[in-house]
Amino acid sequence: MALSSNTVRVALMPGDGIGTEVTEACASVLEPLARRHGLGLSFDPLRAGAMAYRDTGSAMDEATFARARDADAILLGAMGWPGIRYPDGTEIAPQLDLRFRLGLYAGVRPIRALPGVPTALADPRAAKIDLVILRESTEGLFAARGRGEVIEDREARDTMVITRATTERLSTFAFNLARRRAARRGRPGRVTLVDKANVFTGFAFMRKVFHEIAAQHGDVVAAHHYIDAMALDLIRRPWDFDVLPTENMFGDILSDLGAGLVGGMGFAPSADIGDGHAVFQPSHGTAPDIAGRGLANPTAMLLSAAMMLDWLGERGAGESWSEAAAELEAAVDAVFATGLRTPDIGGNAGTAEVARRVAERIGSSA
């Protein structure tokens, strides 16, 4: 992307359930933030998801897809609803279509302990958790999506695909990300590939390609780790890890595990990034149990929006975008540091209250 004009156009897809609530809360924070930093930011609201499917027969029609594709970035709430499914029983998840159709190979899922938010672990070092699960998001086991076969009601097959091209891009992305994080955090970057190379041909191949790319990034430490050992180490010493690239299915699992460590899905932002496009969305789902009640924690959405501003800044929108991103993230940290507690961590600050507190903080830190 070369940003096309002074105004950045963000496709806004609230989706279903609490997706719409956290999107609204997020917009209410982004608007004053944009004003304050002089960002030319416009939203293009688009309808997609399970309710769209129910009402129109299409979860994301082609005109909607085209507008999302042509936007400078896509900000998405959450999609899907129990009971509303495709005829084959699979989930209504247009976010997966966006990943595949726009080639968003890099699923960036930061796992960071926020000041004041209790972690799940007894060890106090957990307050230092600050890592990124980098989930490959266009192939791996998910290459089988819509392609698996059942033979005579007797046997089912799904094929995992790992390509050199995508592994090279993902690895390069990982080293660049680690380098940027190292600069910000003032300590050396470290990239640890998570695989199962001791058993599978595909993962042995992935590890080989990863280390070829690692050889071009001597300033960042490169390592690898088995997926089972990583699941254990994310419990025993998550504070030791930095950037963790991995296969699609493994990344899906590890990112939820990681979110569980730092307060749950309400605190887990994400970005799906490709060479020309990017989708930003909280890692959580539509939470039918609390939808419509103003209880959803908008933090993951706010942090996803911060990732979007930062990405736009990096892509050429200008430094004020990165500054706005940093300010938004700092404001979120600050309100939790004061002891704010959302319902998912045992408090009663609802969606609107969190947004209001974050917006106030931004306004006051001039």
Added chain:
Amino acid sequence: MALSSNTVRVALMPGDGIGTEVTEACASVLEPLARRHGLGLSFDPLRAGAMAYRDTGSAMDEATFARARDADAILLGAMGWPGIRYPDGTEIAPQLDLRFRLGLYAGVRPIRALPGVPTALADPRAAKIDLVILRESTEGLFAARGRGEVIEDREARDTMVITRATTERLSTFAFNLARRRAARRGRPGRVTLVDKANVFTGFAFMRKVFHEIAAQHGDVVAAHHYIDAMALDLIRRPWDFDVLPTENMFGDILSDLGAGLVGGMGFAPSADIGDGHAVFQPSHGTAPDIAGRGLANPTAMLLSAAMMLDWLGERGAGESWSEAAAELEAAVDAVFATGLRTPDIGGNAGTAEVARRVAERIGSSA
């Protein structure tokens, strides 16, 4: 198996590294226990593993395999060693060959908080963790072991296979296990299939077959859960789960995650059970970093041996075997409840000391 004589013959495979140490410790506990309960138990020591491969060119030769196969049960320490690999770079893991060749589809991996052993979680309810990861161990993604392909150094493929026959057997095993646990624990059993049926054909198939079997076991609650949500819930509320059947690769990941919750791999026993054979072994590896120093925690091995005695009792060896199993497990619990700490949880009780304490406890609880 119909147990062939009054003497039960156990194939004993210490393996490599700390495998040999925990096996020796375990034998030193089993011998007095067997005497005390009048169990006819004989050990047939067999050599297999990475060192066997290094010295003989075979990780488990056919004569050894045949003796293991013909034994009443197999008790295994741990196998593998860094730097000793098959020519294709994969790990020396004859335990995987045993699973496949003997059809050991049910990988039983109990995750239980032992009294006195600190859990990783801050929530005090973690002391009540008592669940079983039931890892399918002969197919799933592991069906691709040795069969994956790399096409022109460009793309790799591994195919996950899920069959009706194995899913039926695994599901039946799960419900029977839950029923037995319910009787022992005095509360209703609950089986939760862990899958990714919202995306993959194979997992939708697995879920369908699972619920067909569930319909035959109305006394046990049947549920299903997505793998990513389960990774999260094993952090947030592991005390709510009971028996968790799942695909091979998922089970590999979840069982390490679970072990991390309750003190690590040193406390994680396992059994790989088929219709005619079974292997019992701790879930941990050979731990090259501490091997040969008497520091290995033998608890997982002792608890695996207790699972073996219980299984033998159930299979017809007689009630005194199940009683011995219960006594061994109770003795392990009792010594940790007194505050014993192994090096892996910050203490200094070595391999021999744990074994001695457990043996003493058995002797004194007459």
